[in-house]
Amino acid sequence: NLAPIYPFSRPHPLSLYLLTIMTLSTFLHLSSRFPSAWQRLPSPNTTKGSPATSPTTTPPTERGMWTVNSIGRLGNQMGEYATLYALAKMNGRQAYILPEMHRQLAPLFRITLPVVSSDVVRSVRWRNYGLHDWMSEEYRHIKGKYVRLTGYPCSWTFYHHLRQEILQEFSFHxxxxxxxxxxxxxxxxxxxxxxxxxxxxxxxxxxxxxxxxxxxxxxxxxxxxxxxxxxxxxxxxxxxxxxxxxxxxxxxxxxxxxxxxxxxxxxxxxxxxxxxxxxxxxxxxxxxxxxxxxxxxxxxxxxxxxxxxxxxxxxxxxxxxxxxxxxxxxxxxxxxxxxxxxxxx
Known part of the structure; x- marks a missing residue:
């Protein structure tokens, strides 16, 4: 009598163990050479040609975190926003606005600077840097990664070289x-x-x-x-x-x-x-x-x-x-x- 014929014979436990080790080794080798898809995809908060809208796209640990006081009425708030925008860019830092400034300006304008949370504001050791109303040469070389600009800046001399960007920031809804x-x-x-x-x-x-x-x-x-x-x-x-x-x-x-x-x-x-x-x-x-x-x-x-x-x-x-x-x-x-x-x- 002939023994029954099976399409696959039962593998030996040792063979399964060796196959598992080889598969895992191959996967780890490939992972080290090619980043996974989620690592290579751009952040969902960043679109091509548009500024970052989330703090996660520009980590504060890399470029610092600059903000400005939010004082005065509408005209003062606009001056503070535009000055922060220009000076942070001039000094290679990332600008963030306070929640109270966002509440005043966002209902009117399509502003793009990200908002720093109140918890972070309280936890960061800011370097307060006072400004007078007009641009001065020393403002091109402000030291510090965590700077809070203070004062009532209200001059085109801070931001007029970025006029089109400022006009875009203050475009209406x-x-x-x-x-x-x-x-x-x-x-x-x-x-x-x-x-x-x-x-x-x-x-x-x-x-x-x-x-x-x-x-x-x-x-x-x-x-x-x-x-x-x-x-x-x-x-x-x-x-x-x-x-x-x-x-x-x-x-x-x-x-x-x-x-x-x-x-x-x-x-x-x-x-x-x-x-x-x-x-x-x-x-x-x-x-x-x-x-x-x-x-x-x-x-x-x-x-x-x-x-x-x-x-x-x-x-x-x-x-x-x-x-x-x-x-x-x-x-x-x-x-x-x-x-x-x-x-x-």
Whole structure:
């Protein structure tokens, strides 16, 4: 009788053991030579041609971690953000913003700098580095991997060489643009060649602080008439869109009898974000004083008229603020009337 024939004979235990050892050895050898797929794939938070949006894409241990204080209102926050962006890049460091700055700027703008968590802020031993308002040569060589910039930087001299990048950082979300443009379109009326001029009148605490502390003045009725007259003479159908934190004063002191002046929000004070978006979607700018108006003019990119020489020559304000570093050279300055200060009124 023939024994039954089986397709495979039962392997010996020793053979299984040797086969396992050989397979494992081969796998380890190949792994050491070729990285696995997940090691070679780019981070899901990084796309080609776009900046990193997650701290994991740029480990702090390699490039350090720089941030900036988040103080002041919208214009100050924008100045702090742009200065951090420029100085960190200049010094080869990775910039992160504080959560409170993200809360102020992210609802309006498509900012890209990653946010550092509150826990990390508290745990890092920061080197505080104070800035004055304008760019200085020593800021190109700031030492330290974990630096927190402090101060109220508000000058184009920090970041103007990166103008297009800064404009991109402060590009508006679509719904913000749509709301602003819809409002402006409603002011066109029957005009065929309309030119929108945003007017920002800074009042509030400046009305008291400028004369009492800084030996300066805020914009008056005569300045606004001159500034608006410049655009009326140059453009056929200007439309002036007025925003302010003192709208009652504006309605009483800005002549709207020609039918080309509109007070935003039906003459009631609106939110800073809404006012800023509205002004930034105009063609040109009339500002008075303050970083809010400076940033409007910078983003609009058209002609900007500003209040010039609004302090006495011995003002302590001039030790903190350089007009030539705040206002772009091509902007148009109209000198303030300082007679109320000289006359003691």
């Amino acid at each position: 679509d719904h913000v643009k749509e709301e602003a443009n819809q409002y402006l379109a409603g002011l066109r009326g029957q005009r065929r060649n309309v030119t929108y001029v945003g007017v920002h009148v800074r009042r509030g605490d400046y009305v008291r602080v400028m004369p009492q502390i800084w030996k300066g003045v805020v914009a008056d009725k005569a300045y606004l008439e001159k500034a608006m007259g410049y655009f009326r003479d140059k453009y056929k159908e200007p439309v002036f869109v007025v925003t302010s934190n003192g709208m009652e004063w504006c309605r009483e002191n800005i002549n709207a009898s020609q039918g080309d002046v509109y007070f935003s929000g039906d003459g009631k004070e609106s939110s800073p974000g809404r006012d800023f978006a509205l002004l930034a979607h105009c063609n040109h700018t009339i500002m008075t004083i303050g970083t809010f108006g400076i940033w409007v003019g910078y983003l609009v990119g058209g002609e900007t008229v500003y209040l010039a020489n609004y302090t006495l020559p011995d003002s302590p304000f001039l030790r903190l603020f350089k007009p030539e570093a705040a206002f772009l050279p091509e902007w148009i300055g109209i000198n303030a009337d300082l007679s109320p200060l000289r006359g003691g009124t």
